[in-house]
Amino acid sequence: MIRKSRGDKVFDAANGIFMVLFSITILYPFVYLFSMSVTTSPATISPFSLLPKPGTFTLDNYKQVLSSNFVLVGYKNTILRVVIATVLVLLVSVVTAYPLSKRNLPHRNVITGFIVFTMFFGGGIIPMYVLMRSMKLLNTIWSLILPGLIPTYSMLLIRNYFMSIPNDLDESAKIDGANDYRILFQIILPISTPILATVVLWTLVGHWNAWYDASIYITKGERQVLQAILRQIVVMGKLEELGGDANMAVTPDAVKSTTIVVATVPVLCVYPFVQKYFVKGIMVGSLKG
Amino acid sequence: MAELQKNSLQQSRSSVWQRELRRLRQNKYLLSMLLPALAYYVVFHYLPMYGVTIAFKNFNFKKGILGSDWAGLVHFEKLFNMPSFWKVFRNTFIISFYKLIFTFPAPIIFAVLINEIGGNRFKKTVQTISYLPHFLSWVVLGGMFIQILSPVYGPINLILGKLGIKPIHFLADTSTFRSVLVVTTIWKGIGWGSVIYLAALTGIDPELYEAAELDGANRLQKTLHISIPSILPIVSIQLIFAVGGIVNDDFDQVFNLYNTSVYSVGDVLSTYIHRYGLVNFEYSLSTAAGVFKNIIAFVLIIATNYASRCMGDYGIW
Numbered sequence: 001m002i003r004k005s006r007g008d009k010v011f012d013a014a015n016g017i018f019m020v021l022f023s024i025t026i027l028y029p030f031v032y033l034f035s036m037s038v039t040t041s042p043a044t045i046s047p048f049s050l051l052p053k054p055g056t057f058t059l060d061n062y063k064q065v066l067s068s069n070f071v072l073v074g075y076k077n078t079i080l081r082v083v084i085a086t087v088l089v090l091l092v093s094v095v096t097a098y099p100l101s102k103r104n105l106p107h108r109n110v111i112t113g114f115i116v117f118t119m120f121f122g123g124g125i126i127p128m129y130v131l132m133r134s135m136k137l138l139n140t141i142w143s144l145i146l147p148g149l150i151p152t153y154s155m156l157l158i159r160n161y162f163m164s165i166p167n168d169l170d171e172s173a174k175i176d177g178a179n180d181y182r183i184l185f186q187i188i189l190p191i192s193t194p195i196l197a198t199v200v201l202w203t204l205v206g207h208w209n210a211w212y213d214a215s216i217y218i219t220k221g222e223r224q225v226l227q228a229i230l231r232q233i234v235v236m237g238k239l240e241e242l243g244g245d246a247n248m249a250v251t252p253d254a255v256k257s258t259t260i261v262v263a264t265v266p267v268l269c270v271y272p273f274v275q276k277y278f279v280k281g282i283m284v285g286s287l288k289g
Numbered sequence: 290m291a292e293l294q295k296n297s298l299q300q301s302r303s304s305v306w307q308r309e310l311r312r313l314r315q316n317k318y319l320l321s322m323l324l325p326a327l328a329y330y331v332v333f334h335y336l337p338m339y340g341v342t343i344a345f346k347n348f349n350f351k352k353g354i355l356g357s358d359w360a361g362l363v364h365f366e367k368l369f370n371m372p373s374f375w376k377v378f379r380n381t382f383i384i385s386f387y388k389l390i391f392t393f394p395a396p397i398i399f400a401v402l403i404n405e406i407g408g409n410r411f412k413k414t415v416q417t418i419s420y421l422p423h424f425l426s427w428v429v430l431g432g433m434f435i436q437i438l439s440p441v442y443g444p445i446n447l448i449l450g451k452l453g454i455k456p457i458h459f460l461a462d463t464s465t466f467r468s469v470l471v472v473t474t475i476w477k478g479i480g481w482g483s484v485i486y487l488a489a490l491t492g493i494d495p496e497l498y499e500a501a502e503l504d505g506a507n508r509l510q511k512t513l514h515i516s517i518p519s520i521l522p523i524v525s526i527q528l529i530f531a532v533g534g535i536v537n538d539d540f541d542q543v544f545n546l547y548n549t550s551v552y553s554v555g556d557v558l559s560t561y562i563h564r565y566g567l568v569n570f571e572y573s574l575s576t577a578a579g580v581f582k583n584i585i586a587f588v589l590i591i592a593t594n595y596a597s598r599c600m601g602d603y604g605i606w
Contacts, residue, residue, distance in 0.1 A: 023415055028444075029433050033433055047444035092325050096322065120590055133350075146329075231432075234429075235545050253439075257436060279484055
């Protein structure tokens with residue numbers, strides 16, 4: 001290793017300082033929001049230390065948000081949605097990707113084209129709504145799950161992964177008399193965990209964060225998902241849903257911030273441990289199959 | 290002779306069918322696996338695609354899509370004669386253009402700088418922090434920015450106030466709203482966007498750097514003559530796709546940040562389509578706008594995919 005020159009040292013220091021400032025820029029809003037959620041007067045938070053004025057600390061905001069049925073119902077519906085969607089998406093995507101990965105599949109190109117075309121042309125929101133209505137899926141969890149049952153891009157990534165598995169593996173299984181279903185579930189899937197983990201995580205995050213479909217298809221409060229409820233409270237400012245108690249010394253902005261914190265904490269807790277799988281996924285995705 | 294020819298033709302025709310049937314039967318398990326997908330794509334993609342005929346009909350819910358009367362191109366004519374539509378059209382392209390200029394280079398620069406960090410732990414930490422906003426919804430981030438940018442006690446305005454600058458209502462001022470869109474896009478996407486470039490940078494053969502060092506190249510020279518040229522192919526592919534997606538305005542972002550006072554600069558095609566369809570209940574007009582947007586997007590994606598194929602084997606399909 002060649003000794004570092006003075007210019008290099010200056011650059012390293014400047015780069016390091018830049019990265020620290022950058023990280024602060026990313027984290028600052030989260031810390032600020034958290035400060036807002038534990039104070040009675042958000043106006044007194046210092047923009048530099050991010051600490052509220054001493055003596056204004058309170059957990060009442062959390063009491064109010066967690067005691068309202070609204071947020072908890074949202075949590076329940078979101079978790080239900082995420083779990084069902086992830087299981088179904090994975091199952092159907094895998095079962096679709098496998099035959100498409102086989103070169104001997106009759107009319108493979110036609111079928112692939114039929115599927116890929118949908119990535120580039122869609123009907124738009126009104127036809128989707130009409131479809132949901134006529135299938136009587138409005139206000140059901142299926143209106144949130146079925147339209148995204150096969151995320152085409154993820155499914156093609158799985159297909160590409162399957163194609164990279166040497167063919168002789170299932171050839172020999174076939175000679176032993178195994179059919180395609182057994183080959184897929186007992187031989188191919190166990191060695192495909194990296195791509196499956198990535199698709200599972202993408203689906204989890206996608207469904208956790210989804211709000212637009214729910215805000216259109218779901219009109220009953222008790223069926224609504226967390227993000228759509230969050231939007232009503234935080235962006236549209238409908239605080240009455242939180243059952244505003246006149247006796248509680250809370251300000252609307254503090255309650256809004258608290259709701260955001262409550263809705264985001266699970267992601268923040270899980271995220272550092274799983275982010276490497278997302279990164280892996282994008283690497284797989286950037287390779288052409 | 291002719292008889293014979295006809296016979297063999299018939300024979301070969303039937304054997305084509307037989308061969309085809311045999312092929313299908315041999316692959317019956319594989320084909321049966323595709324049945325759920327077939328049903329899914331027909332019902333949830335191709336049926337709604339047929340639904341775009343709403344744009345050419347006077348749609349009403351009672352009569353349904355098939356039963357509604359045809360209207361020809363009336364809705365398109367109406368749409369193209371609406372000044373508000375062209376304003377939105379312009380906004381979409383202006384905002385996308387700004388985003389292209391400012392948000393496209395950001396992750397590239399960030400990746401190059403990250404790559405220069407020596408300490409592995411520090412590098413990992415910065416990366417992990419930088420990816421974080423990518424995993425949060427625009428509902429969360431929208432709510433957050435509304436607080437941060439608040440003119441009353443948002444910290445940004447408090448800091449500006451200390452510098453003697455009057456409070457700026459960032460999200461309600463037509464002169465700042467687009468900048469907010471650009472900056473928040475960078476903030477959310479810079480880390481995640483850098484992943485693909487970092488992968489390319491870490492894939493560079495270290496011998497190249499060693500050889501350059503022996504020749505007396507300094508850090509900047511190595512970056513300019515090795516790092517940047519090595520990622521240039523992936524940069525140009527990404528650029529092509531970014532240009533191809535110029536009509537795909539970020540609905541989630543705009544919808545969660547905008548308000549009536551900035552419609553004149555912030556309203557884009559997707560938010561316009563949403564409001565006309567689901568707020569004003571002008572179903573046919575909204576679908577017509579959607580069809581128009583879809584066609585532009587489709588042409589752009591075909592063109593960009595063609596362009597990227599010309600540059601090497603990097604097409605999406």
